[in-house]
């Protein structure tokens with residue numbers, strides 16, 4: 001692989017995050033290239049979700065830097081990262097249950113009616129319903145009706161909508177925090193297929209999961225966190241299930 | 256027939272059809288007990304009572320949908336009306352024209368509302384005080400200040416024209432009443448058809464998701480609380496026009512009536528749920544009960560009991576619905 005020599009698509013250098021006295025992340029660095037799927041693994045509390053929030057602009061690191069396409073960026077809010085083409089699926093629900101599927105897909109990116117009313121923020125709901133449906137379909141999701149509210153969907157359908165939204169908007173990087181959690185085998189397989197499609201389109205994907213067979217199947221490289229530190233960063237081909245589990249739990253120390 | 260019914264249902268939602276039914280039943284009941292009830296004069300009175308309540312209730316609808324609460328609206332009605340009245344009394348004493356006085360009085364009244372809204376917004380979004388406490392603070396301060404400013408008495412002595420504006424010109428509606436209808440209709444459209452309303456629902460439904468989607472949650476909440484206080488000051492001015500004076504007590508208990516109207520209208524205090532027609536009808540039901548009970552000669556204190564029962568019924572209905580949905 002020659003990926004290592006190119007400018008990484010997305011990079012975090014020496015990031016630390018303290019919550020009061022808790023050190024959630026300690027001097028973490030990682031890179032991701034276009035068309036690459038990086039698996040981020042680690043035990044509960046290892047700091048995966050914290051790293052995700054730094055990469056997505058939801059939290060600011062206590063120290064450290066973030067680079068997109070080699071240029072240093074300072075995300076002040078998720079909006080900054082979204083506008084730069086970095087989409088995130090959070091582990092906590094990122095959907096508003098009382099809003100419809102399409103309102104969620106377009107949340108923060110609404111389409112407005114033409115003319116002066118649009119200037120006042122009048123929503124082009126029909127148009128959003130239609131495009132949301134098309135986009136979800138394109139991503140490969142069995143789409144529920146666009147105007148149904150999220151609270152009427154099953155857990156799997158909700159997750160599918162959340163993933164579909166992230167993938168359909170992503171321009172550069174997509175971060176998925178435990179996207180296959182609570183999903184049945186068939187739905188999980190659909191999610192993996194969506195990730196493969198995103199990779200084929202040249203997106204950089206960060207995939208977080210506790211389901212190690214999925215990580216081994218889908219990723220090109222694996223970064224392992226333990227107690228807020230990176231303890232492994234190597235091509236997926238160098239891992240097997242046993243070694244990966246050992247690295248996560250600390251029974252195998254690769255550093 | 257069924258088609259029409261289902262159209263009505265989809266246009267208004269089940270809750271509103273129910274509220275409309277309750278309202279019709281009430282009107283029929285009160286009319287059957289005393290036929291005077293069914294008259295332009297009584298309807299005009301009900302609408303005059305309804306106008307200030309629906310103003311603050313619509314503001315409260317935005318606040319409650321966003322997942323918050325605004326307890327300060329009642330006392331903001333009082334303090335804004337009082338400060339406006341003092342301004343207009345002073346201008347009249349200095350022989351300023353009536354129209355100019357009314358316009359300056361309006362701007363001052365709204366200015367007080369704006370100020371209260373900004374204080375609420377700063378406490379909630381910057382100091383991170385929970386809305387219940389933040390607005391409890393401004394509720395107390397506003398009520399206290401309006402007594403301090405007036406010594407407890409209504410402030411009259413403003414333009415004589417004020418009260419003559421409040422005669423019913425449009426059927427049972429007065430000119431200020433018509434303005435109220437226009438304001439709340441516009442806000443109903445904003446709530447359900449525009450970005451501002453969409454973000455209000457999104458934040459109340461899941462504020463983490465709203466922020467993650469790039470919405471500036473704090474800035475939006477600040478606007479919602481400012482809107483609520485501004486509408487309360489509109490109600491303060493409405494009372495001034497109706498009474499020809501600014502009374503420190505004019506909005507007393509208004510926050511409870513507003514919250515009652517919103518809850519009866521189908522909103523959930525946990526946020527993310529609520530609608531314009533529900534609130535407007537909820538407020539109309541409240542004022543109809545009050546007027547009706549007076550007209551059929553039921554002792555005034557039963558009014559509060561009736562309102563309590565309506566709230567209880569609305570909450571039970573909501574819980575029943577939630578259970579059915581799950």
Ligand SMILES: Nc1ncnc2c1ncn2[C@@H]1O[C@H](COP(=O)(O)OP(=O)(O)O)[C@@H](O)[C@H]1O
Nearest residue numbers: 019022024042043044045046047048049050051
């Ligand atoms: N908002 C927060 N406040 C305080 N501590 C937190 C917060 N978020 C996470 N932590 C702590 O940081 C550590 C890492 O958590 P997290 O990033 O969620 O881990 P993971 O996603 O790998 O399970 C844990 O010890 C967790 O308790």
Ligand SMILES: [Mg+2]
Nearest residue numbers: 048049050091
């Ligand atoms: Mg996590």
